[in-house]
Amino acid sequence: MTREFDTVLIANRGEIACRVIRTCRALGLRTVAVASDADLRSPHALMADVCVPIGPASPLESYLRMDAVLDAARETGAGAVHPGYGFLSENAGFARACAQAGVVFLGPGPETIEAMGEKTAARRTMEAAGVPVVPGAYLPAPDAEGRVDPAAVQAAAAQVGFPMLVKAAYGGGGKGMRAVYRPEDLTAAVDAAVREAAKAFGDGLVYLERLIQRPRHVEFQIFGDAHGGAVHLGERECSIQRRHQKIVEETPSPALTPELRARMGEAAVAAARAVDYVGAGTVEFLLGDDDGFYFLEMNTRLQVEHPVTELVFGVDLVEAQIRVARGERLPWTQVELVPRGHALECRVYAEDPARGFLPSTGTLLVYEEPDGPGVRVDSGVAQGVEVTPHYDPMLAKLSVHAGDRAAAVARMRDALRRYPILGVTTNLEYLDAVLAAPAFLAGDTTTAFLDEHLADWTPASADAAVLAAAAAAEQSAAPRAAGPTGPAAAAASPWARLGRFRLEGLD
Amino acid sequence: MSLDLRSGDRQHHVDVRRTPDGWTVAVDGAAPDLEILEVTGDRVVLRRDGRRLTARVARRGAERLVWLDGRAHVLHLAGDEADAADVIAAGGPRHAAEMPGKVVRVLAAEGDRVAAGAPLLILEAMKMETELAANVAGRVVLVTVAAGDTVAVGDLLVEIEPEDADA
Numbered sequence: 001m002t003r004e005f006d007t008v009l010i011a012n013r014g015e016i017a018c019r020v021i022r023t024c025r026a027l028g029l030r031t032v033a034v035a036s037d038a039d040l041r042s043p044h045a046l047m048a049d050v051c052v053p054i055g056p057a058s059p060l061e062s063y064l065r066m067d068a069v070l071d072a073a074r075e076t077g078a079g080a081v082h083p084g085y086g087f088l089s090e091n092a093g094f095a096r097a098c099a100q101a102g103v104v105f106l107g108p109g110p111e112t113i114e115a116m117g118e119k120t121a122a123r124r125t126m127e128a129a130g131v132p133v134v135p136g137a138y139l140p141a142p143d144a145e146g147r148v149d150p151a152a153v154q155a156a157a158a159q160v161g162f163p164m165l166v167k168a169a170y171g172g173g174g175k176g177m178r179a180v181y182r183p184e185d186l187t188a189a190v191d192a193a194v195r196e197a198a199k200a201f202g203d204g205l206v207y208l209e210r211l212i213q214r215p216r217h218v219e220f221q222i223f224g225d226a227h228g229g230a231v232h233l234g235e236r237e238c239s240i241q242r243r244h245q246k247i248v249e250e251t252p253s254p255a256l257t258p259e260l261r262a263r264m265g266e267a268a269v270a271a272a273r274a275v276d277y278v279g280a281g282t283v284e285f286l287l288g289d290d291d292g293f294y295f296l297e298m299n300t301r302l303q304v305e306h307p308v309t310e311l312v313f314g315v316d317l318v319e320a321q322i323r324v325a326r327g328e329r330l331p332w333t334q335v336e337l338v339p340r341g342h343a344l345e346c347r348v349y350a351e352d353p354a355r356g357f358l359p360s361t362g363t364l365l366v367y368e369e370p371d372g373p374g375v376r377v378d379s380g381v382a383q384g385v386e387v388t389p390h391y392d393p394m395l396a397k398l399s400v401h402a403g404d405r406a407a408a409v410a411r412m413r414d415a416l417r418r419y420p421i422l423g424v425t426t427n428l429e430y431l432d433a434v435l436a437a438p439a440f441l442a443g444d445t446t447t448a449f450l451d452e453h454l455a456d457w458t459p460a461s462a463d464a465a466v467l468a469a470a471a472a473a474e475q476s477a478a479p480r481a482a483g484p485t486g487p488a489a490a491a492a493s494p495w496a497r498l499g500r501f502r503l504e505g506l507d
Numbered sequence: 508m509s510l511d512l513r514s515g516d517r518q519h520h521v522d523v524r525r526t527p528d529g530w531t532v533a534v535d536g537a538a539p540d541l542e543i544l545e546v547t548g549d550r551v552v553l554r555r556d557g558r559r560l561t562a563r564v565a566r567r568g569a570e571r572l573v574w575l576d577g578r579a580h581v582l583h584l585a586g587d588e589a590d591a592a593d594v595i596a597a598g599g600p601r602h603a604a605e606m607p608g609k610v611v612r613v614l615a616a617e618g619d620r621v622a623a624g625a626p627l628l629i630l631e632a633m634k635m636e637t638e639l640a641a642n643v644a645g646r647v648v649l650v651t652v653a654a655g656d657t658v659a660v661g662d663l664l665v666e667i668e669p670e671d672a673d674a
Binding site for chain 1: 508515519521522525532534546549553562563566571573575578579606607608629632636
C-alpha cells in the first residue's frame with residue numbers, strides 16, 4: 001500500500017485548521033477544508049484550496065460526522081486526513097474508517113488511540129510499563145439513563161478518599177471533569193460528568209482519581225516513527241488553568257532541574273515505546289511540590305500548545321507528522337534536539353474573566369493581530385467574523401520566543417497590549433495581569449495560581465483618554481454640517497481627507 | 508461635540524472640539540493631560556505621558572466600544588436608559604441567562620419552594636455545563652424554559668417570589 005498523497009483534508013475548524021493548511025502549502029500539498037453551515041465564510045474555509053460543506057452548525061451534525069468527512073475526502077481526492085485536536089482527532093473508529101477508505105490518518109494507529117484514549121486502560125498500560133500514575137479507582141459504565149451504580153460509586157470513593165476528581169474516561173480539556181470535596185456532592189458530580197462526557201465524547205464512562213493539591217501540570221512532547229524511533233521534544237509547563245483549561249503555557253518549565261527533566265523525559269519516551277507510538281503525542285504528568293511526578297494521560301494528537309515547542313526547537317511538528325505518516329524516519333535524533341531560549345503561549349478567548357469566564361459571542365468589529373520579532377499568532381478568526389456559541393471560544397493563540405524567560409514575558413506583555421479586539425469581550429487584559437503577577441515572574445506556577453493570585457482581579461475602568469477617544473471618533477463620524485469649526489476628517493474615505501487640505505488653503 | 512457617556516455606573520460629560528490648531532478635550536469640565544493628534548475612521552491617535560497611542564473605536568447600537576493601550580471598554584451613550592431598565596439585575600429574584608446556550612435540564616418547577624443556592628436549571632454553552640442557582644430563598648413563580656430550549660444573554664429564565672428568612 002502506498003503512503004503517498006498530494007491532497008490533505010483538514011477535519012477541523014478555527015486556528016488549528018488554518019495552521020495545518022499553512023504547513024501543507026509549504027510542502028506543496030493541496031488542501032481541502034470542511035466547514036459547517038456556521039463556518040462557510042470563516043478563515044479556514046476560505047484559506048483551503050477547496051471547501052466542502054458538511055452539515056449544520058452543531059458539531060454532532062458536522063465536524064463529528066465521520067461519513068461526511070470521508071465522503072468529502074473521496075469527492076476531492078484527498079489521500080490523507082489531518083484531524084487537528086478535539087472533534088475526531090482521538091476517535092479510533094475514525095482512524096479505522098480512514099484506513100478502510102484507503103485514506104492516510106495523520107495520527108497514530110487506531111489500536112494506540114484506543115489504548116490511550118480510554119484513560120483507565122492508559123493508566124493500566126503505564127502502570128505495567130513502570131510509569132508512575134495518580135492513585136485512583138474505576139467505575140462501571142453508566143446505564144441508559146446516565147446513572148452509575150451508587151454502591152459502586154461509594155465503594156470507589158472510599159478507596160480514593162476526598163478530595164477527588166471525577167474524570168471522563170474518554171475525556172480531555174476539562175470536559176466531563178468535576179472536583180469533589182465533600183461526600184454529599186459526589187452523586188451530582190458523577191451525574192454531571194457523565195452527561196458532559198456523553199455529549200462531548202460520545203461515551204459517558206467516568207472514573208475517580210485522587211486530587212493532587214497545588215500540583216503543576218507538566219507535559220512532554222513525544223514523537224515516534226514506524227521504524228521504532230521515539231524521541232521527546234522537552235516539556236511544556238501548562239499549570240495556569242481556569243476551569244481545568246490551560247490559558248498560559250511555556251517551555252522550559254521553571255520548575256524542572258536538568259536532572260528532573262531528564263528523568264521525566266525518559267519516562268515519557270518509555271510511555272511512547274510501551275504503545276509503539278507513531279506520530280506526534282503528548283505525555284501529561286502532574287508534578288507534586290516534592291518533585292514526585294505522576295502519569296496523567298497521553299494525548300494521541302497534536303496539542304493546542306504545540307507552538308511553544310516548535311519555537312524553542314525550531315521544528316514544524318505538522319511537517320514531521322506528514323513525513324512520518326509517509327513512512328519516513330523521524331527527522332531528528334534525540335541528541336540533535338537542543339532547545340534554544342524560552343517560549344510562552346497565551347490562549348486568547350472570547351470570554352469575560354470578570355464574570356466567571358462566561359463565553360462572549362458577537363461580531364468582531366475590530367480585530368488586528370500583533371506582529372514583530374519573536375511573535376507568532378495562530379488564529380482562526382478575522383475582522384468581521386461572527387463568534388458563535390456553537391464552538392470553543394478560543395479565538396487565537398499568541399506565542400512569543402526570546403532568549404530567556406524574563407525577555408519572553410516582556411515580549412508577551414507588549415504583544416498582548418498591541419492586540420485590538422472589539423465586538424466580543426476577551427481575556428487579553430486578564431492574561432496581562434497573569435504575566436504581571438509577582439508569583440508568575442518568580443516561576444511559582446501551579447494549577448491553583450489563578451485562584452490564589454487573580455481571584456480579586458477586575459478590569460481597568462475607562463479613563464479620560466478612553467472617553468476622549470470615543471467622543472473624537474463620534475465627532476469624526478458625524479455629518480459635516482455638524483462641525484462649524486471645520487470638516488473634521490469626516491470619515492475613513494480618502495476624499496473626505498483630501499477635502500480638508502483644500503479648505504484649509506481657503507482659510 | 509458634546510457627549511454623555513456611561514461607563515459602568517458612572518456617567519461622564521465629554522466635550523471634544525476640532526480647532527484650526529488641533530483638538531480640545533474636556534472631560535467632566537476639566538482638561539485632561541492628553542492631546543488628540545489625529546482621527547481617521549475608527550482610529551484615534553493620542554499623546555499621553557509622552558507616549559503616542561492609537562485607540563480603536565467601534566459602534567454597536569448605543570454602545571461605543573473603545574480599545575486603548577491593551578484595554579477594551581464598553582461605553583454607553585446616555586439617554587439609553589430605556590435599555591438599562593430592561594436589564595435584569597444580577598443577584599435578584601429574577602434569574603436571567605448570563606450566556607447564550609442551551610437548557611440541558613430544568614430542576615425547579617413553578618410552585619416549588621427553593622433555598623438560596625438551590626440549583627434551578629443546567630445550561631450548556633460551548634460544551635461546558637453551568638448550573639443556575641437560586642439567588643434568594645422563596646417560591647418559584649415562573650419558569651420560562653424547558654430542556655432543549657436555546658436562550659440568549661439577558662433572557663428571563665426563572666423568577667422567585669422571595670420569602671422572609673424566618674417565615
